[in-house]
Amino acid sequence: MAADAISRRDEDEVCPVCKSSRYLNPDMRFLINPECYHKMCESCVDRIFSSGPSNCPVAGCRKTLRKNKFRKQTFEDINVEREVDIRRRVMHILNRREEEFDSKRAYDDFLEQREEIIANLVSRIDVQKTEAQLQEYATENMASIRANETLEKEEATSFHQRISLEQEEARQRRQAARDEYESERREHQAEREDFLTRLAAGSSTDAAAIAREGHKVHLKKSSARRSEEDRIRQKQAALRSDTKRTTLSSVAEGGSGLVKGLRKIKTPEPEKPYDPFMGYLPEKRDYYSLQDYYPSQYLDPVRKNAEILAGGYDLREYYERTLLEAFAGLSCFVGEEIEKRDAARVSIPVATEAAAIAATLGSASEGPV
Template identity: 85%
Template sequence: MAANAMSRRDEDEVCPVCKSSRYLNPDMRFLINPECYHKMCESCVDRIFSSGPANCPVAGCRKTLRKNRFRTQTFEDINVEREVDIRRRVMQILNRREEEFDTKRNYDDFLEQREEIIANLVGRIDVSKTEAQLQKYASENMASIRANQTLEQEEATSFQARISLEQEQARIRRQAARQEYEIERREVQAGREDFLTRLASGTSGDAAAIAREGHKVLLKKSSARRSEEDRIRQKQAALRSEPARGAGVSSAADTGLVKGLRKIKTPEPEKPYDPFMGYVPEKRDYYSLQESYPSQFLDNYRNNISVLAGGYDLREYYSRTLLEAFAGLSCFVDEEITQRDAARASKPVATEGAAIAAGQSGTESST
């Protein structure tokens, strides 16, 4: 009944521009433009907007329309069509995620605020003010909007890939079950034929032994089959229980429109490594300075009053010696020379005369 009413309503559709009816032209195709949502036939769209942007031909509408914006209507009610378009556009801009908020309450407030903006645009309440707020937010948070859109696309792609994988696994399981059933049926049939053949060729006293032997063979096969099924089932359960890879969350500070976002914590820049660790001789991270070291040569000066009276300290000697011993551990001279030569070779020579001079200097140095 509803389908018949819809078909009759489609037949009665009339283009507001050329007054053509679908009843007289069943192949007529109607299009709408999101600027004003006025419906008109495809031939009128081609005739009016092929040469460039033009005003809407519907009486009372002064919106400027472009041909590339026309599309087929998805929903029967044009108000639903307009609300869906507004909701999609607003949610592409206000696409904050729950992980970006400090608390669940802040995220709920954000969702409520987004619904209020959608309701204002759908109900045509403070449209200019609301559009200005959206444009300002979009211009100030373009990086986070694009990052969240990328995350949504990755999640959608991952979800589709997971669905395809599950469907493929289900198909493989069905195929394996059919093959297993066929193999089991053939084994049972072959066992029955072998049992009958052995009974026909044996004596009456061998019937019970043949029957017990055949029953043992069937039990062994069924036990092995159940063990294999349990192993496959456990493997599939382990794969399903693996945690999904978490998507990165880009935190941002509060904006003028959205409140309750997490604060951005900028990591402190890594300080350049100082191999000398300042001028404090006892504060090195690659060796520990001991009080004394066994040395026959130094033992003569350790308690020598004439040496100690001038303020000489053996610990300073220990520190300087260890520093010199460890100073070149992280220095690779051959690699530094190779990088230096490559950097020099990558720089173009400005003029031909400079190239000749460079060649001559290289020849002289080699000789």
């Protein structure tokens, strides 16, 4: 087993095109192309593909390769390299989020379906059918794919900002702790020197008073220090609240049947044009329609009189006013209005009604002097 592993490793160190070995050239760099994953040295890639796309030089491979697709191999096993690339490509297309589904079960079914697609592509099972489904889904759901991709980038950016903020807060806390320790040490040393100086200059009866005064000063400084710490914590909390942001997922319903269980999209109603009259039309009449001409022996001479019409007189205004006055009472029900008036009178208190009657009688009794 060890001998086979060594032999395979030695074969990997040899370019299949020019047969150059890394043993003779330690600076040799091998590149791969995700189209076929055949490894070849960098000099062969420059020599064969610098002039444009060309077929893979490995015997039996018919894939058309381009120079910009070549890259350095990340994993030692080429199968792992291929699976990682396939998984990254499929997850870039099928990037639905959990909040886009009706239930947790539907989202779990989607994850299982995505893993089956990846497994089929890795194992080369129904590759053409699977690629066709992915291409159809990507074409019909391009807006949703781009929206979710943008949302993932924003979440990643927010995560890095939060990590940076936490690191900065930790650094500030360490620096504050060091500064506080150094400040307390200097204050304690200064208080001790001041206490000894005052004791040396005073009498023995002043020792207790000096000690009490020093204790009060120490408590006052401790209270000021705690207030400063509270202010720093409030400032950091405000900074965290400013950087915290909520993101909404832009969900688009898939047109293909590849993904099931998506939440239905409710299309908002289009905004209606602005109506300053709130639906009221000045020329609308519920009980009649205005015509341009009504036969009348009285009005026909006026219609033909140039002296009257020259002043701006319009017979349509006369027609409209006359019809409005004729039909104005159709929507008024006098019986209902009388019932409402009587009900309002009954609801008036007796004292108020008596006062109203007295006021009426008093005004009636007053006659002209």
